Amino acid sequence: MTDNKDDKTLGVKKTLTLKPSGVSQGTVRQDMGRGRTKAVVVETRKRRPIRPEDDKPAFTAPTPRAAEPAAPAPRPQQPNPPATRVHQPTQAQRPAAPAPQQRQGERPRGAVLHDLSASEMDARRRALVEAQAREVIEAKQRAEDEARRQAEEERRRLQEAEEAARRAAEPAPVEVPVEEAPAPAATPAPAERAADARPGISRTQPAAPAQPVIGRGRKAGNEEDDDRGPPRGAPVRGRVAAPAPAKAPARPKTEDERRRGKLTVTTVSTDDDGGNARGRSMAAMRRRQEKFRRSQMQEPREKVMREVTLPETITIQELSQRMSERAVDVIKFLMKEGQMMKPGDVIDADLAELIAVEFGHTVKRVSESDVEEGIFDVVDDEGELEPRPPVVTIMGHVDHGKTSLLDAIRQANVVAGEAGGITQHIGAYQVEQNGQKITFIDTPGHAAFTAMRARGAQATDIAILVVAADDSVMPQTIESINHAKAAGVPIIVAINKIDKPTANAQKVRTELLQHEVFVESMGGEVLDVEVSAKNKTNLDKLLEAILLQAEILDLKANPNRTAEGTVIEAQLDRGRGAVATVLVQKGTLKPGQILVAGDQWGRVRALVTDKGEHVKEAGPAMPVEVLGLSGTPAAGDRFAVVDSESRAREISEYRQRLARDKAAARQSGSRGSLEQMMSQLQSSGLKEFPLLIKGDVQGSIEAIAGALEKLGTDEVRVRIVHSGAGAITESDISLAEASNAAIIGFNVRANAQARAASERSGIEIRYYNIIYDLVDDVKAAMSGLLSPERRETFLGNAEILEVFNITKIGKVAGCRVTEGKVERGAGVRLLRDNVVIHEGKLKTLKRFKDEVAEVPVGQECGMAFENYEDIRAGDVIECFRVEHITRTL
Numbered sequence: 001m002t003d004n005k006d007d008k009t010l011g012v013k014k015t016l017t018l019k020p021s022g023v024s025q026g027t028v029r030q031d032m033g034r035g036r037t038k039a040v041v042v043e044t045r046k047r048r049p050i051r052p053e054d055d056k057p058a059f060t061a062p063t064p065r066a067a068e069p070a071a072p073a074p075r076p077q078q079p080n081p082p083a084t085r086v087h088q089p090t091q092a093q094r095p096a097a098p099a100p101q102q103r104q105g106e107r108p109r110g111a112v113l114h115d116l117s118a119s120e121m122d123a124r125r126r127a128l129v130e131a132q133a134r135e136v137i138e139a140k141q142r143a144e145d146e147a148r149r150q151a152e153e154e155r156r157r158l159q160e161a162e163e164a165a166r167r168a169a170e171p172a173p174v175e176v177p178v179e180e181a182p183a184p185a186a187t188p189a190p191a192e193r194a195a196d197a198r199p200g201i202s203r204t205q206p207a208a209p210a211q212p213v214i215g216r217g218r219k220a221g222n223e224e225d226d227d228r229g230p231p232r233g234a235p236v237r238g239r240v241a242a243p244a245p246a247k248a249p250a251r252p253k254t255e256d257e258r259r260r261g262k263l264t265v266t267t268v269s270t271d272d273d274g275g276n277a278r279g280r281s282m283a284a285m286r287r288r289q290e291k292f293r294r295s296q297m298q299e300p301r302e303k304v305m306r307e308v309t310l311p312e313t314i315t316i317q318e319l320s321q322r323m324s325e326r327a328v329d330v331i332k333f334l335m336k337e338g339q340m341m342k343p344g345d346v347i348d349a350d351l352a353e354l355i356a357v358e359f360g361h362t363v364k365r366v367s368e369s370d371v372e373e374g375i376f377d378v379v380d381d382e383g384e385l386e387p388r389p390p391v392v393t394i395m396g397h398v399d400h401g402k403t404s405l406l407d408a409i410r411q412a413n414v415v416a417g418e419a420g421g422i423t424q425h426i427g428a429y430q431v432e433q434n435g436q437k438i439t440f441i442d443t444p445g446h447a448a449f450t451a452m453r454a455r456g457a458q459a460t461d462i463a464i465l466v467v468a469a470d471d472s473v474m475p476q477t478i479e480s481i482n483h484a485k486a487a488g489v490p491i492i493v494a495i496n497k498i499d500k501p502t503a504n505a506q507k508v509r510t511e512l513l514q515h516e517v518f519v520e521s522m523g524g525e526v527l528d529v530e531v532s533a534k535n536k537t538n539l540d541k542l543l544e545a546i547l548l549q550a551e552i553l554d555l556k557a558n559p560n561r562t563a564e565g566t567v568i569e570a571q572l573d574r575g576r577g578a579v580a581t582v583l584v585q586k587g588t589l590k591p592g593q594i595l596v597a598g599d600q601w602g603r604v605r606a607l608v609t610d611k612g613e614h615v616k617e618a619g620p621a622m623p624v625e626v627l628g629l630s631g632t633p634a635a636g637d638r639f640a641v642v643d644s645e646s647r648a649r650e651i652s653e654y655r656q657r658l659a660r661d662k663a664a665a666r667q668s669g670s671r672g673s674l675e676q677m678m679s680q681l682q683s684s685g686l687k688e689f690p691l692l693i694k695g696d697v698q699g700s701i702e703a704i705a706g707a708l709e710k711l712g713t714d715e716v717r718v719r720i721v722h723s724g725a726g727a728i729t730e731s732d733i734s735l736a737e738a739s740n741a742a743i744i745g746f747n748v749r750a751n752a753q754a755r756a757a758s759e760r761s762g763i764e765i766r767y768y769n770i771i772y773d774l775v776d777d778v779k780a781a782m783s784g785l786l787s788p789e790r791r792e793t794f795l796g797n798a799e800i801l802e803v804f805n806i807t808k809i810g811k812v813a814g815c816r817v818t819e820g821k822v823e824r825g826a827g828v829r830l831l832r833d834n835v836v837i838h839e840g841k842l843k844t845l846k847r848f849k850d851e852v853a854e855v856p857v858g859q860e861c862g863m864a865f866e867n868y869e870d871i872r873a874g875d876v877i878e879c880f881r882v883e884h885i886t887r888t889l
């Protein structure tokens with residue numbers, strides 16, 4: 001059926017399709033079997049020009065054109081057909097071959113044509129021409145669409161199947177020897193002609209696989225030859241099929257091939273992307289997208305220029321924040337400059353300015369002390385001032401009766417409660433006389449407290465100089481006079497112990513003259529009162545003298561403003577945290593306010609008076625305990641209320657830096673443990689050795705510092721590089737390391753990081769709980785008489801998780817060993833907030849029900865102390881071993 005139709009068409013087309021060249025192309029539909037068909041674009045190249053003699057018409061055509069394609073194409077010889085390289089042979093092509101034979105039999109039709117008139121013939125011809133032209137165009141269009149669709153499908157399939165699909169596709173080409181249609185005379189159907197127009201495909205395609213085997217250049221050359229060389233109709237099948245298809249994509253196309261745009265499944269699948277993109281995988285696509293995204297992200301943001309306020313020192317983090325830059329960028333910049341730093345590192349203003357300018361900002365350098373501006377020494381209007389109680393400090397030589405006198409006044413017996421009779425803690429309290437309040441600051445009289453006394457004098461309005469009538473003026477009496485005079489504080493002389501038979505008040509007055517203290521009875525203005533603390537004699541007179549003096553001083557303050565004052569003492573209280581005894585000097589302090597005290601800050605949690613009462617406010621000249629600070633400030637530090645936490649933090653950070661700088665400034669070049677320093681003292685004649693003292697309360701530290709200072713001679717003395725209340729921290733170790741100081745812990749312990757740091761740096765930490773032991777040790781060392789060393793080895797720490805009350809045994813701590821190990825028989829200490837609560841021995845060490853010799857880290861155990869039961873969950877049990885080693889220098 002199809003054949004007949006073709007025949008008919010061919011017969012007509014023969015007269016219409018004379019093409020100038022030997023190349024034509026089109027699409028043919030191929031039967032794929034099982035009802036599937038596929039359109040394939042083919043190209044047919046005719047090698048030999050059509051010779052006129054071949055076009056012998058079978059019948060006489062009325063038009064010249066009819067004569068052209070008449071020659072029946074001799075069927076091409078089988079060995080030499082020009083191969084139409086098509087992936088699948090087209091069925092449509094095959095019928096083309098027998099066409100000439102069939103045309104032979106059409107002669108009768110031609111005879112009929114002769115009977116038609118010329119006009120009829122022309123009309124028919126035109127109609128045919130037009131019909132065919134339409135058909136050709138439509139067929140071409142369909143063929144192109146189909147080819148595109150097929151190509152797209154194929155490409156997609158091939159991409160998915162990658163190499164495997166390609167391999168399957170490449171070797172498959174079926175070489176269809178296309179009959180050498182002798183001329184346009186063959187006049188194939190339009191679709192066929194389109195397909196025939198691409199015969200070259202078949203010839204070039206096979207060349208590709210062969211190439212990698214021998215050599216690209218030579219092979220390519222051969223192919224070129226083959227393309228042109230073989231006689232018309234010569235089959236190229238052998239060359240086509242042979243090559244390894246896997247290598248095909250690697251073969252570069254020849255220029256000729258590109259120009260011709262030959263189409264194979266492979267080229268169809270690749271050419272859409274220009275051929276090169278064929279191998280691009282999804283991963284590559286994703287990488288490309290990712291790269292693009294990154295490049296987008298890395299685009300510089302729009303810069304916002306800022307004026308960055310720079311203090312003298314600043315952390316990188318803070319600087320970054322002020323510049324609104326990322327700290328990591330600042331660190332990167334510093335890395336480029338060869339400096340490895342962390343966000344928390346402190347840099348000086350010069351470097352900070354360099355960085356800020358580099359990041360495109362301007363800087364405004366300020367003095368660090370600016371942060372305190374407007375906080376302290378705020379001047380009040382005269383009209384706002386109200387009378388306030390006087391603040392009195394009692395000063396004098398040791399044992400002249402200062403505490404006794406204060407006790408007598410306060411009607412409380414503090415002396416009896418003091419360890420060794422020495423006042424170690426400074427207190428402050430208020431008493432009332434005739435309805436008027438007087439604030440007393442209890443500065444201990446021991447020589448060790450010299451420094452504290454000096455500070456106390458600054459906070460006070462009136463100094464009571466206690467001089468024992470039986471002892472008269474002594475060195476510390478003179479020192480006290482000097483401090484009071486330096487502070488511009490008026491003195492009231494209390495001549496104590498007048499009850500004693502050896503008392504000589506007049507001698508005291510006379511001797512005071514030598515130190516420019518002129519009492520009233522000697523023609524001066526200094527009030528003097530003869531008292532007996534023991535018998536409470538003339539205490540009223542003393543208080544009246546104080547009030548009289550206060551009246552002369554006309555003491556006033558504005559209670560209606562933010563509070564400001566001085567820290568009298570501070571300590572780390574077990575359970576209450578940091579507790580600071582402060583003296584409010586201006587304004588009124590209230591709970592909830594934010595306080596900066598020294599280098600510490602905090603929100604006031606509670607205010608407690610000297611009598612233990614919680615109060616809602618503390619006005620001028622009122623001493624009060626403040627709870628809620630982040631740490632313990634130093635005695636003598638000034639405090640003030642600020643409006644925000646950030647301000648408080650800023651000020652406290654500034655003050656911490658200031659303290660660090662001061663400490664660093666004090667550091668010396670010497671280095672070593674206590675023994676090393678002592679040996680250095682002896683061998684090199686070193687004049688001083690540095691110590692860092694940490695204690696449980698400020699008072700103890702002052703006592704230790706004073707005692708150690710007192711040991712000093714013209715040749716050698718102790719230099720305290722730093723002292724403070726609280727646990728020994730890593731920063732203490734680094735300071736000790738920098739200044740080569742030994743560390744003394746008085747009733748405190750080093751935390752884990754500090755211990756590790758001390759081991760690393762070889763800084764010795766000595767623990768004491770009795771001042772005299774400490775002083776004796778240092779004294780012995782200073783005089784070169786070293787007793788056997790008591791070396792303590794830290795074994796481990798265990799945290800108390802729970803406390804059990806067991807009948808007959810008592811309290812047992814359920815613990816987990818958090819560090820090292822715990823040994824039975826070793827020494828143990830109970831630590832609460834790193835402060836030693838108890839030191840002793842273990843009564844029991846159990847794992848489950850069994851008594852064990854030791855418990856390693858990570859395990860849980862039960863522990864109970866000998867003769868001690870005040871244990872709480874959260875406490876830490878420190879386990880240590882003690883060795884006594886004879887010292888050798």
Ligand SMILES: Nc1nc2c(ncn2[C@@H]2O[C@H](COP(=O)(O)OP(=O)(O)OP(=O)(O)O)[C@@H](O)[C@H]2O)c(=O)[nH]1
Pocket residue numbers: 396397398399400401402403404405415421422423444445446496497498499500531532533534535
């Ligand atoms: N006879 C007599 N003895 C007194 C009097 N006042 C104090 N004492 C004694 O003097 C000794 C020292 O008294 P303290 O009050 O501790 O003297 P202090 O100046 O506070 O001493 P430190 O705290 O060590 O600086 C004690 O033994 C008191 O009993 C007094 O008025 N008469």
